Amino acid sequence: MGLTHTSTGAGAADAGLIIDRRSPEDRVIALAGNPNVGKSTVFNALTNLRQHTGNWPGKTVTNAQGRHTHRGRDYILVDLPGTYSLMAHSAEEEVARDFLCFGGADGAVVVCDATCLERNLNLVLQTLEITPRTVVCVNLMDEARSKGIEVDTAELSRLLGVPVVAAAAGRNEGLGQLMEAVADMAAAEEAPHTFRPGYPSAVERALARLEPVLARRLEGRLPARWTALRLLDQDPSLLCALEKFLEIDLMEDPEVRVALLEAQAGLKEEGLDQESLRETVVASLVRAGAEIAGETVTFHREDAARRDRQLDRILTSRATGIPVMLCLLAVVFWITIAGANVPSALLADGLFWVQDRLTDLFAYLQAPEWLHGALVLGVYRVLAWVISVMLPPMAIFFPLFTLLEDFGYLPRVAFVLDHAFQKARACGKQALTMCMGFGCNAAGIVGCRIIDSPRERLIAILTNNFVPCNGRFAPP
Numbered sequence: 001m002g003l004t005h006t007s008t009g010a011g012a013a014d015a016g017l018i019i020d021r022r023s024p025e026d027r028v029i030a031l032a033g034n035p036n037v038g039k040s041t042v043f044n045a046l047t048n049l050r051q052h053t054g055n056w057p058g059k060t061v062t063n064a065q066g067r068h069t070h071r072g073r074d075y076i077l078v079d080l081p082g083t084y085s086l087m088a089h090s091a092e093e094e095v096a097r098d099f100l101c102f103g104g105a106d107g108a109v110v111v112c113d114a115t116c117l118e119r120n121l122n123l124v125l126q127t128l129e130i131t132p133r134t135v136v137c138v139n140l141m142d143e144a145r146s147k148g149i150e151v152d153t154a155e156l157s158r159l160l161g162v163p164v165v166a167a168a169a170g171r172n173e174g175l176g177q178l179m180e181a182v183a184d185m186a187a188a189e190e191a192p193h194t195f196r197p198g199y200p201s202a203v204e205r206a207l208a209r210l211e212p213v214l215a216r217r218l219e220g221r222l223p224a225r226w227t228a229l230r231l232l233d234q235d236p237s238l239l240c241a242l243e244k245f246l247e248i249d250l251m252e253d254p255e256v257r258v259a260l261l262e263a264q265a266g267l268k269e270e271g272l273d274q275e276s277l278r279e280t281v282v283a284s285l286v287r288a289g290a291e292i293a294g295e296t297v298t299f300h301r302e303d304a305a306r307r308d309r310q311l312d313r314i315l316t317s318r319a320t321g322i323p324v325m326l327c328l329l330a331v332v333f334w335i336t337i338a339g340a341n342v343p344s345a346l347l348a349d350g351l352f353w354v355q356d357r358l359t360d361l362f363a364y365l366q367a368p369e370w371l372h373g374a375l376v377l378g379v380y381r382v383l384a385w386v387i388s389v390m391l392p393p394m395a396i397f398f399p400l401f402t403l404l405e406d407f408g409y410l411p412r413v414a415f416v417l418d419h420a421f422q423k424a425r426a427c428g429k430q431a432l433t434m435c436m437g438f439g440c441n442a443a444g445i446v447g448c449r450i451i452d453s454p455r456e457r458l459i460a461i462l463t464n465n466f467v468p469c470n471g472r473f474a475p476p
């Protein structure tokens with residue numbers, strides 16, 4: 001499942017906003033993007049680290065840092081959790097937003113999926129509102145090519161007003177150009193004038209009331225227009241973050257309070273409450289994204305997309321999704337159990353032969369019986385059992401599971417089972433951690449971090465023990 005020491009150990013602990021700068025010349029670049037677009041793959045390729053990558057969203061949940069040297073300058077890359085927006089509706093969104101706003105980054109790279117650029121542009125536009133020092137990396141170009149999707153990166157760059165680089169990080173393509181663009185962006189004296197999504201006139205009027213007041217208060221430490229939008233959205237987490245990272249209490253300032261009340265009253269007059277304001281803002285971003293994608297993305301082969309949709313229907317429909325899943329899991333378990341028998345028996349024979357020789361050695365040395373009992377019949381024998389029973393099924397189960405993950409089948413399992421899990425007040429993603437539990441409960445429990453809600457995560461952790469890991473069902 002790709003759970004490595006770096007992805008689960010102390011190195012994975014939330015580095016927060018603390019950046020390990022070795023020199024003032026170091027440039028800090030945040031890697032943002034939607035879930036599962038290849039941010040960690042770009043990060044790993046450039047830093048030679050091993051962040052967890054895999055074909056399902058939500059693997060990276062905390063910031064990770066690594067270094068890359070380009071043209072003699074050191075860049076600190078920060079791999080952010082995947083998010084669809086920066087409006088801080090989830091823990092990942094808050095982590096990503098806080099870093100972009102307060103992490104002191106010199107710029108951002110927004111990694112996008114070339115096969116569904118339109119959806120990814122939403123985050124690009126939100127990032128541009130926070131920092132114009134952005135490079136867009138259109139990743140997964142190989143996938144897009146095989147699906148007959150063409151992205152006009154030059155036109156995209158012209159429309160967005162920032163550099164756009166095509167890449168296939170999985171194949172190490174385009175990363176040199178990406179770092180060139182990042183270096184140019186970091187070296188530029190002036191930030192570029194980027195595309196700015198427009199909102200309906202009522203929202204623009206409210207923003208115009210708030211923006212100048214905030215600009216005076218924030219003194220360039222955070223973009224006033226974006227902060228005004230978040231204040232109108234009554235985002236309490238931003239106020240907390242402002243206090244925590246910039247020590248600014250906006251609500252203490254009477255001028256800000258008055259401007260906010262007036263702007264809110266104006267919106268109310270136009271019939272926009274908090275809920276409809278949020279919908280209007282999101283709709284404007286989605287519309288702008290769709291317009292830009294319409295001008296830059298060409299679909300050459302509709303049949304490839306149709307084939308994908310047909311496959312998706314088979315794998316996720318109510319009638320066929322569950323039988324296909326049961327068949328696939330049955331095949332995985334059969335291969336694991338039947339396939340593990342032979343290496344298990346060989347390992348047991350070998351390790352117990354060594355145990356007999358150790359017993360001979362202890363007898364030859366006339367060691368006391370209690371020492372032989374403790375070391376050979378205790379420590380060694382237990383270790384030999386654990387290795388011979390658990391290692392072979394794990395060595396078969398996890399690669400098979402990784403294969404299903406790489407084909408993108410696991411998120412579909414979560415989708416198919418979500419309804420049933422919801423009935424038990426749990427989350428569909430728990431299906432993935434339970435499947436991992438069949439391989440190893442410890443890995444399954446660690447994997448529960450992909451579940452957003454703390455309550456659902458706790459349920460998944462507590463119930464994972466009821467999944468018999470293969471050490472419990474594999475014959476010796």
Ligand SMILES: Nc1nc2c(ncn2[C@@H]2O[C@H](COP(=O)(O)OP(=O)(O)OP(=O)(O)O)[C@@H](O)[C@H]2O)c(=O)[nH]1
Nearest residue numbers: 036037038039040041053058059060082168169170
């Ligand atoms: N074909 C292809 N696959 C890629 C490419 N880049 C990444 N991948 C695959 O895409 C999947 C997701 O990659 P990750 O790097 O884990 O994505 P991420 O954006 O870090 O995901 P989260 O941390 O969950 O947000 C993995 O299976 C990668 O191997 C690429 O250029 N081409």
Ligand SMILES: [Mg+2]
Nearest residue numbers: 039040059060
């Ligand atoms: Mg990641």
